[in-house]
Amino acid sequence: MDTYLKNSRHILNDQKELKNLVIVMGNESCDLDSAVSSLVYAFFLHWTYANSSEVNRHFSDTIFVPILNVDKEDLPIKTEVMYFLNKNSISIDNIICRDQVDVELLLSKYHGQLILVDHHILSTRDANLFAYVKNIFDHRPKDVIAWKYDVDIVESNIVEVGSCASVICSEIVKNKANIEFLNQNRDSTYLLYGTIVLDTVNFLVSADKARPLDFEMAELLEKILSIENCDRHKKQLFEDLLRARTDYSNLNVHHLLKRDLKIMNKISIPGLPMLVEEYLQMKDSMNALETFSTDNNCSAIVLMGLKVQDDVVNRDMAVCGTKETIKAIVDGFCKSTSPNLGLAEKKSHSGKCRYFWQSNTKASRKQIIPLLKALDL
Ligand SMILES: [Mn+2]
The missing domain is CATH 3.90.1640.10 (inorganic pyrophosphatase (n-terminal core))
Incomplete structure (x- = not known):
């Protein structure tokens, strides 16, 4: 062959x-x-x-x-x-x-x-x-x-x-x-x-x-x-x-964003095979987010992190984009009661992203997408 x-x-x-x-x-x-x-x-x-x-x-x-x-x-x-x-x-x-x-x-x-x-x-x-x-x-x-x-x-x-x-x-x-x-x-x-x-x-x-x-x-x-x-x-x-x-060990920061991606209107929602916190610590991740945003003409990126360790599910999230879009999305997520995402804001490394720990680990992208749709951005 x-x-x-x-x-x-x-x-x-x-x-x-x-x-x-x-x-x-x-x-x-x-x-x-x-x-x-x-x-x-x-x-x-x-x-x-x-x-x-x-x-x-x-x-x-x-x-x-x-x-x-x-x-x-x-x-x-x-x-x-x-x-x-x-x-x-x-x-x-x-x-x-x-x-x-x-x-x-x-x-x-x-x-x-x-x-x-x-x-x-x-x-x-x-x-x-x-x-x-x-x-x-x-x-x-x-x-x-x-x-x-x-x-x-x-x-x-x-x-x-x-x-x-x-x-x-x-x-x-x-x-x-x-x-x-x-x-x-x-x-x-x-x-x-x-x-x-x-x-x-x-x-x-x-x-x-x-x-x-x-x-x-x-x-x-x-x-x-x-x-x-x-x-x-x-x-x-x-x-x-x-x-x-599911082996992502050879993937770079660009690949990780594209690997499991849903795009809704102009909002991209990459699902990461790791915590967002870990992703943001990788070299060039901020650059990758910017390139990705330009290439896909995004108004915002909602990064969703997932890590299962010793049978315990951990989730975190970052919302990136312009100040106004970030605010609209974050307000929508925090107000949501079905489901209540249980978001707790943590210090972010960049002014272009807000970073959250998500205590409701059952809420996956399936639940996030309707929330984004309802915001009508
Ligand atoms: Mn086939």
Whole structure:
């Protein structure tokens, strides 16, 4: 997989011999399912093409490129994606992200075709790519209202299962001969396997994510990978991926603001995986808040901190912005009785933020958002 990614990136940069381009792209959340589905399916298409004996083809004139639908600088936020690619020896340098190329220009220049995986309705940012969509692989219910594709042109494979990786896997093995792809490329096979395990919450019955196709594909992949003691293996793999998803140790002050973000009107509400107090003590955090505020055109930022230690939940909060907005928000929060947030103001390090300890630890962002809405700022 890594060699393939390196080569296709090289051809795309060089563009000398390039004639035809196929791009495989996932959705904007760029979760593990989206990332793996686009990487593996693009590689599979390349493999099929390279092994085809039908025509004597020049390999370099047609390329299949997976594009991760996230800006490169934000990729580290997708911690489970970073972890799992790393674990499967795939170099992040060879991965192409959405902002690194002009997708529309490339598609128009090279008879481009776009294959969507793990979503089927384009986001606003990708709306200009509509005419290039040729094929869809998804596992979410078909959005019949937003669906504008012509069924004669666009082929769609939408199956409501736990993971799009299962849909991709079943597409690969539809032709028995292609199982050889999974035999030869164990990194791809393991990427699909881990994604299905994570998306189905390790086939947990109460999570109700796994469907028969997920079971069937996972079993097939286990056989190909000759995994022994599957239950123990899956449990460990699931725990590792889950841990990676919440591991923020490699994230900087900018990433931490974007990692778990809700935006309401012009108010941004980042949920931090630590106390706000700790965040504000990190180097450059004030700069990060200012950059973030400008980039997102915020009128205010409500930072919400959360730390669970020895089963005790701690919450704190900071409200940043202009003096008037801070005052309106803080007054609203302090007046609130359902819920009463139990805010106690502490000394702040900056004139641009007011900092609070929150004694009502049950009040999360879900409760804060209606309060902000009611303020009508
Ligand atoms: Mn998905």
